[in-house]
Amino acid sequence: MERGKYIIIDGIEAIGKEGLKRRICEYLNSKKAILILREPGGTQLGEMERALLKEPVKAYTALRERFLETPGYAFGREADSEELLSRDPWAEVFEYLTSRASSATKIVLPAIERGNWVVTDRAWTSTFAYQGFGRFNGDKEALKLIAANHKMILRNIFPGDRIYVIDITVEESFRRMKADQVGRTSTDFFDNEKTEFFERVRNGYRALKKRYPKQVRVIDGMRTPEEIFADIQNDLTQLLDD
Numbered sequence: 684m685e686r687g688k689y690i691i692i693d694g695i696e697a698i699g700k701e702g703l704k705r706r707i708c709e710y711l712n713s714k715k716a717i718l719i720l721r722e723p724g725g726t727q728l729g730e731m732e733r734a735l736l737k738e739p740v741k742a743y744t745a746l747r748e749r750f751l752e753t754p755g756y757a758f759g760r761e762a763d764s765e766e767l768l769s770r771d772p773w774a775e776v777f778e779y780l781t782s783r784a785s786s787a788t789k790i791v792l793p794a795i796e797r798g799n800w801v802v803t804d805r806a807w808t809s810t811f812a813y814q815g816f817g818r819f820n821g822d823k824e825a826l827k828l829i830a831a832n833h834k835m836i837l838r839n840i841f842p843g844d845r846i847y848v849i850d851i852t853v854e855e856s857f858r859r860m861k862a863d864q865v866g867r868t869s870t871d872f873f874d875n876e877k878t879e880f881f882e883r884v885r886n887g888y889r890a891l892k893k894r895y896p897k898q899v900r901v902i903d904g905m906r907t908p909e910e911i912f913a914d915i916q917n918d919l920t921q922l923l924d925d
Contacts, residue, residue: 687715687795688844688922689837691806695885696873697859698849698904699911700804706912707802707919714923718794720803723782726789732782736775737872739767768872772818776829779810784836795840807833808846808891813873816887817880842895845922847915848888849904853881 690707692700708717723733734742740762747758783806794801811829819825834841851859857878892899902914 684796684798687797687799687801689791689795689840690800690802690919691808691843691846692802692804692849693806693808693812693846694849694888694904695812695851695853695856695881697856697863698851699908700849702908703847703849703912703915704802704804706908707915710916710919711800711802715800716798718790718799718801720786720790720801722786722803722805722809723779725786726782728785729782732778736778736782739770739872740764743767772814775818776810776814779814780832780836783807783810783833787836787838792838792840806843806846807837807841808843808848808888811891812884812887816890817876817884820883821887821890843898845918846891846895846899847918848891848899848901849911850885850888850901851904853878853885855905856881 692703692707694700704719708719711717722729723736724730731742734745743762747762750756751758791801791803807829810833811826815821815826815829830842889901892901900915900918902911904911
């Protein structure tokens with residue numbers, strides 16, 4: 684059986700991932716069996732990690748309410764926002780690895796072996812950019828470890844068949860987040876980061892192109908969704924013909 688493909692859509696906040704993912708799947712669906720994924724998440728373990736990563740205060744509070752009286756757990760203290768919102772960068776990396784290992788083993792790798800094309804918004808590339816550059820400012824050893832761990836998890840599909848980085852300015856990202864609050868909360872961990880953090884993250888996505896020129900396509904995201912998708916569609920057509 685022909686092996687499937689691993690397609691990643693990524694970039695900083697508010698690049699329009701959901702709309703692009705939908706268009707890509709509509710285009711591919713008549714040609715290939717498609718599986719759609721969102722990270723972190725996809726499995727029950729992954730969704731728990733997603734809650735801990737994005738809404739640590741709410742997640743701790745919910746766990747405390749459930750396990751406060753359960754022997755073997757120490758949820759006596761109420762949620763400490765300062766502690767929960769100042770986590771160690773490596774702890775953050777390994778939380779993402781936990782979610783990604785779960786989705787790779789249970790969803791991604793089996794699907795690709797069956798010949799499915801997996802289309803995901805966010806993937807290991809997000810950890811490379813957000814943690815490798817956002818947290819570690821491009822430290823070479825940190826980037827090496829992040830890539831090595833993901834290569835071990837994703838095995839022969841690393842780094843992906845196509846990585847579409849939708850590039851917009853940080854100013855435009857903030858403008859879009861302010862204009863469209865759907866699915867966003869005031870306590871979302873990453874939505875509350877500062878301009879300098881997202882500038883480093885954007886540089887991280889651009890650095891992917893230098894490391895993986897064959898797989899990465901940097902798409903100008905400052906244009907209309909139709910123009911952005913047209914570029915992706917043209918490239919996917921070539922991938923289908925390979």
